[in-house]
Amino acid sequence: MNIDWSKLGFHYTEPDYIVRAAYHDGAWEEPYATKDKFLHLHVSATCLQYGQEAFEGLKAFRGIDGKIRIFRWRENAKRMKRSAEGLYMQPVPEELFGKAIRLALEKNLDFVPPYGTGATLYFRPLLIGTTPRLGVGPGRDFEFIVIPSPIGPYYPGKFHCTTFIVNRYVDRAAPYGTGQFKVGGNYASSFRATEAAHAMGCDCIFLDAKQHKYIDECSAANFIGIKEVKGDGLQVTGYEYLTPKSSAILPSITNDSLMTLAREMGMKVTRRHIRLEELADMSEAAACGTACVISPIDKVIDTEKGKTYSFGDEPGVVLSQLYHALKDIQYGRAEDKHHWCDVFEI
Ligand SMILES: Cc1ncc(COP(=O)(O)O)c(C=O)c1O
Numbered sequence: 409m410n411i412d413w414s415k416l417g418f419h420y421t422e423p424d425y426i427v428r429a430a431y432h433d434g435a436w437e438e439p440y441a442t443k444d445k446f447l448h449l450h451v452s453a454t455c456l457q458y459g460q461e462a463f464e465g466l467k468a469f470r471g472i473d474g475k476i477r478i479f480r481w482r483e484n485a486k487r488m489k490r491s492a493e494g495l496y497m498q499p500v501p502e503e504l505f506g507k508a509i510r511l512a513l514e515k516n517l518d519f520v521p522p523y524g525t526g527a528t529l530y531f532r533p534l535l536i537g538t539t540p541r542l543g544v545g546p547g548r549d550f551e552f553i554v555i556p557s558p559i560g561p562y563y564p565g566k567f568h569c570t571t572f573i574v575n576r577y578v579d580r581a582a583p584y585g586t587g588q589f590k591v592g593g594n595y596a597s598s599f600r601a602t603e604a605a606h607a608m609g610c611d612c613i614f615l616d617a618k619q620h621k622y623i624d625e626c627s628a629a630n631f632i633g634i635k636e637v638k639g640d641g642l643q644v645t646g647y648e649y650l651t652p653k654s655s656a657i658l659p660s661i662t663n664d665s666l667m668t669l670a671r672e673m674g675m676k677v678t679r680r681h682i683r684l685e686e687l688a689d690m691s692e693a694a695a696c697g698t699a700c701v702i703s704p705i706d707k708v709i710d711t712e713k714g715k716t717y718s719f720g721d722e723p724g725v726v727l728s729q730l731y732h733a734l735k736d737i738q739y740g741r742a743e744d745k746h747h748w749c750d751v752f753e754i
Pocket of ligand 1: 465625627628629630657658659660661662663696697698699
C-alpha cells in the first residue's frame, strides 16, 4: 500500500476491510470484517424503495504521541439510534456500534494517516433496511456497515474562509420532518441547492422551511455566529457564541464540543432562532462539523434581497481560537478534560 497522504482529498479511498452486522429474526449478529465491498441486496429492499437508511460520520486521529484517538463515537452511536427510530428502523446497540468501529480501526491500521499530515481515518457507519417490500411500509431486516476511509485535511493549505449563498428555492427539511436525523433523503433533497452554490465556488445557507426567516443550517454543517459584547464605553468586553435552535437541523457533535469550549473560554453561549438579518450584528460567522471542525465564512450573499454580509477575508480571532482548541484535543496536544477521545495505543 502506497498512499500519498498529502494528496488525499475528502473522497473515498478503498480500505482493506469494511465491517458488517445484520439484523434478522429480532437479533443482531456479531460484527465481522470483510474485504468484500459489495452487497447482495434485494431490488425491493426498503432502503432502495423508501429511503429507509441512516448514516454517521466520525474520525480517528493519529496524535502527537503516536496514539490513535477516536473522537466522541458514543455521541455518533446515540445520534444513529435517534435516526433509526426516526425512520422506524432497528437501532444499533451502542456496544455493537463501538465494537464495529474498533474492529474497522484494527483491521485498517495501515490506513490511519501519520501525525502531521492533517489527514485522518474517517468512519462512515451506515444502517439500511434490507427487507424486500413493495407495499409502502418499513422493513424488519437491517444491515449495519462501517466503511472506513482515510481522508485528507479539510484545509490542505491554510485555514481559510468560504463564501455562502442564501438559498430560498430548496428546503432541506421540514420543521417536523427528518432534518434532525442523519438520513440520506435530507442530503439528496438538498443537492439542487448545494450543487448550484458549488458551481459558483460557494456553499449555501438553508433557512427555516416554514418562513424562510431564520438560519437553519450551512449545507451539511451547523451555523455559528460570534457577536461582540460591549461595555458602557462601547469597548468589547467579551463574546457571545450564537447557534440556531431548530427542530429541522442535525444536532452537531462538533457544535456541542465547541459550545463547551466557548463556555470555558468565558463566552456566553446562546442557542435560539437567528434571523438572517442578524448576520449584520455578528463579527464572525462559520459552519461547523466533523469534516472541517470550523469553516469560517467571509461573506453571506443574499442575491434575492441584494444584500451581502461581510466578516473579513481572514478567519476571525474567536473562531480561530476555538478551531485550534478542538484540534489540539483531537491530536493529543491538549488535555482532554471531558474524555471526548478514546485512546488506542496501537
Ligand atoms: C446536515 C448536517 N449538519 C451538521 C453536521 C455536523 O455534525 P457533526 O459535527 O456531528 O459532524 C453534519 C455532518 O455530520 C450534517 O450532515
